[in-house]
Amino acid sequence: MSRMAGDRPRVLSGIQPTADSFHLGNYIGAVRQWVALQETHDAFYCVVDLHALTNGEWDPAELRQRSRVAAAQLLAAGVDPHRCTLFVQSHVPEHTQLSWVLTCLTGMGEASRMTQYKDRVARYGAERIGVGMFTYPILQAADILIYRADQVPVGEDQRQHIELTRDLAQRFNHRFGDVLVVPEPYILKATGKILDLQDPTAKMSKSSESQAGVVDLLDEPAAITKKVKRAVTDTDTAVRYDPETKPGVSNLLTIFSVLTDRPVAELEAAYDGMGYGALKTDLAEAVVGFTSPLRERTLGWLDDSGRLDDVLAAGAAHARKVAAETLTHVYDAVGFIQPRE
Ligand code: AQP
Numbered sequence: 001m002s003r004m005a006g007d008r009p010r011v012l013s014g015i016q017p018t019a020d021s022f023h024l025g026n027y028i029g030a031v032r033q034w035v036a037l038q039e040t041h042d043a044f045y046c047v048v049d050l051h052a053l054t055n056g057e058w059d060p061a062e063l064r065q066r067s068r069v070a071a072a073q074l075l076a077a078g079v080d081p082h083r084c085t086l087f088v089q090s091h092v093p094e095h096t097q098l099s100w101v102l103t104c105l106t107g108m109g110e111a112s113r114m115t116q117y118k119d120r121v122a123r124y125g126a127e128r129i130g131v132g133m134f135t136y137p138i139l140q141a142a143d144i145l146i147y148r149a150d151q152v153p154v155g156e157d158q159r160q161h162i163e164l165t166r167d168l169a170q171r172f173n174h175r176f177g178d179v180l181v182v183p184e185p186y187i188l189k190a191t192g193k194i195l196d197l198q199d200p201t202a203k204m205s206k207s208s209e210s211q212a213g214v215v216d217l218l219d220e221p222a223a224i225t226k227k228v229k230r231a232v233t234d235t236d237t238a239v240r241y242d243p244e245t246k247p248g249v250s251n252l253l254t255i256f257s258v259l260t261d262r263p264v265a266e267l268e269a270a271y272d273g274m275g276y277g278a279l280k281t282d283l284a285e286a287v288v289g290f291t292s293p294l295r296e297r298t299l300g301w302l303d304d305s306g307r308l309d310d311v312l313a314a315g316a317a318h319a320r321k322v323a324a325e326t327l328t329h330v331y332d333a334v335g336f337i338q339p340r341e
Contacts, residue, residue: 011041011186012149014048014089014140015074017066018055018206021218022073024287025194025204028258029155033188035078037153043084044147044319047071050089050096050139055207056130068305069298071312073217076297085322087315089143094323099135099142101334102168105175106138110167115160141165145172146323148181156192157203159185176333179326191258197231200247218295221288228252228284239271239279249276256283259290 013034015026022031034045047070052063067088079086089095111117114137120129144152144165152162162185169180196202198213208214215227233248241264243250256279257264271279301308332338 008040008042009150010044010147010181011037011151011153012044012046012144012147012183013153014046014051014143015070016048016051016206017063017070018052019216020066020069021216022070023204023206023217024215024255025155026206027077027217028191028194028255029188030153031074031077031079032191032258033153033186034074034084035080037151037186038080038084041151044087044149044322045074045079045084046087046089046092046143046319047074048089048140048143051136054130054132054136056132068302068308069218072298072301072308073294075301075308075311076294077217081311081315085315085318086311087319088312091312091316092146092319092323094146094320094327095139095142097327098146098323098330099139101330102138102142102145102172103135105168105171106164110164111135111137114164116157137161137164138168141168144183145169145180146326147319148326149183150181151184151186153186155194155203156187159187172330172333176330179329179333191254194255195247195251197227197248197251200232200251215287215291217291218298219291221292224287224291225284228287229280231280233276237275239268239274239276241265241268249279252279252283256286259286 011034013030015022015030034043037043047067049063049067052058052066071086071088074086075081111134117129117134117137120133140161141164144162145168152158152165154162162183166182169182172180173182194204196204196208196213197215198210202208204214206214212227212230213232215224219227231248231252233252234246236246239249239253240246241250241253253264253267256262256267328338
């Protein structure tokens, strides 16, 4: 079922409040695209607090605070509630309602093939993983499908989950009629995977055991400078973009390029023969120059939590209207009796 002709294409994306701050990977890989897409798309962005329960261990007060920080950081980064719908996932119960229907259409085999789940099992053992960790890609599919989103701006790590979402939408439509929109991933190749500064074979991640290679957007300037200057590079000295053989330096160039709006080739030429020290010093300055005002704006939103909650309430009200309409169609299509008005 398509939306009305002439509508702008719709995007949906979410971010988990699983840390005290987003990191540069979240910003460069996802949030930056969110800000750009709200100009051209009907954009729905959410703090996916339900997903934050999937590791089975959370502190209620901490989760509440992190959800507010996440929303404040999105607003500080340029997500504009006048241009998009910004809300908290748990404020829209239709996500979980659709999720149940999709769960019943998902095979154990396909859910077991999700690499994030397999990585957790490899790391901690299946006995120590909760069922929520196993089923959360289905909830993520519901997050997307409930808005009939056309595109999903995410980092590369989410590609497999978007594939599952597409499969579930197609399966649903095949069995019950053309109700859901089959979404496309929106992943920018150059910036879809920002690497850990200490381990350039791994993505920068909130849940990394060591935070030494993870630059949080709320880090103090001195901590950022230290992390950038200690970034692992290689034994060569050439400042050259080559993700295969020089992943550490290439990662620094990508971050530098995004934050300064200078093409990578221009940076390579500018630092030719200067070694990694100069590159790191200037990159540290660029990161601090970017994060400092963002930090101020985030703290400003957190100081005015009434205003923040108003923004989230308005976002949830709009999101619920859209989500409820899809859910009505889904429930009808699968054979549930519509409740009397
Ligand atoms: N290193 C990264 N490079 C590019 N994009 C990234 N994203 C995450 N890490 C990178 C993208 O950020 C968005 C929000 O991520 P999330 O909060 O939903 O969780 P995640 O993908 O699992 O990211 P983390 O930081 O690694 O969190 P934890 O450790 O809690 O699992 C997504 O679009 C993601 O692709």
